[in-house]
Amino acid sequence: TAKQNFGGGNTAWEERKLSKYETSEIRLMEIVEDLCESSSFECNRMVEEHEEHFETWWFKRKTKHPDLHKWFCIETIKVCCPKGTFGLDCNDCVGGSETPCHGNGRCDGDGTRGGDGKCSCDNGYTGEFCLDCREGYYNEVRNDTFSLCTECHSSCKTCTGGTHQDCDECKDGWEEDDQEACVDVNECSKDPSSCNEDQYCLNTEGSYSCKACDKVCSGCTAAGPDKCQSCASGYQDTEGTCTDIDECSQPEPVCTKEHEVCVNNKGSFTCICSSGYEEKDGECVQTPQQGGFEDQSYSFLYSVLVKCSFFALLLQNLETLASEIN
Numbered sequence: 001t002a003k004q005n006f007g008g009g010n011t012a013w014e015e016r017k018l019s020k021y022e023t024s025e026i027r028l029m030e031i032v033e034d035l036c037e038s039s040s041f042e043c044n045r046m047v048e049e050h051e052e053h054f055e056t057w058w059f060k061r062k063t064k065h066p067d068l069h070k071w072f073c074i075e076t077i078k079v080c081c082p083k084g085t086f087g088l089d090c091n092d093c094v095g096g097s098e099t100p101c102h103g104n105g106r107c108d109g110d111g112t113r114g115g116d117g118k119c120s121c122d123n124g125y126t127g128e129f130c131l132d133c134r135e136g137y138y139n140e141v142r143n144d145t146f147s148l149c150t151e152c153h154s155s156c157k158t159c160t161g162g163t164h165q166d167c168d169e170c171k172d173g174w175e176e177d178d179q180e181a182c183v184d185v186n187e188c189s190k191d192p193s194s195c196n197e198d199q200y201c202l203n204t205e206g207s208y209s210c211k212a213c214d215k216v217c218s219g220c221t222a223a224g225p226d227k228c229q230s231c232a233s234g235y236q237d238t239e240g241t242c243t244d245i246d247e248c249s250q251p252e253p254v255c256t257k258e259h260e261v262c263v264n265n266k267g268s269f270t271c272i273c274s275s276g277y278e279e280k281d282g283e284c285v286q287t288p289q290q291g292g293f294e295d296q297s298y299s300f301l302y303s304v305l306v307k308c309s310f311f312a313l314l315l316q317n318l319e320t321l322a323s324e325i326n
Helices: 011-018 025-033 041-049 051-061 068-076 293-325
Strands: 105-107 119-121 137-142 147-151 156-159 167-170 174-176 182-184 199-204 207-212 235-238 241-244 260-265 268-273 277-280 283-286
Touching: 025 051, 041 051, 051 068, 167 174, 268 277
Parallel strands: none
Antiparallel strands: 105 119, 137 147, 156 167, 174 182, 199 207, 235 241, 260 268, 277 283
């Protein structure tokens, strides 16, 4: 802990009566209580089982053996080994304890009383001692105790150096040219194409991919409406680019039913009923007026009343005119 005293008001009295805080039993208990997470059963079990060892080290061994891990784990309860060693007798890992697996891998059981000491090599390395290079890598530096493996050029399966001219064997998707260098194979130049009719081929280093043509195309050589081999149905070639055909502006009408109008879409068209009409049984019929039976009856009655009022007014005017004539 960082603090140097018990935190009371009279530090001199505390040190005289309780000894120094940094070497006190109180500080030891505070440390021990915080060693494990409350949920870690194994950790708490080990602390409880070996509490006397901690107290022995704290009060009697700490000065002479300041490394608690070495004194407690390795030398006292003997569940650990020094770094770079393994097994019941803490034998040196392959390559020695200073550089296990010659620095190019991990020793099985390193630092424990278990394991078999075999090396699991890092990426790029192989072999019992992790001194050999795996396929796709080459030895930039190599001696009996040290090896530096560097990745080959992306075109090489095996190699002796870092360029595409140092390949012993080319990877799939690459081939040797006249200078014995590995160069990319352009799969897209093959005939017939490796892609489907509605796709175009995109060459990549060592491989290729098939991409979907633009929807306005029927076959294409690249992306976009100007790379079509021919235009899809509903589209036409306009100066090298496939554009939509406006079927609704054709000389011959495409919507021929009565009260039907044409609406143009991308690549197609739709026939719909004109305003005031609706589709019924494949025909455009007039849309019924709004309102139910009562509204229609009211309208009819209203029109009758208007007509009656008109004739009543006309009759009254005729009678007035007749009386004036008489």
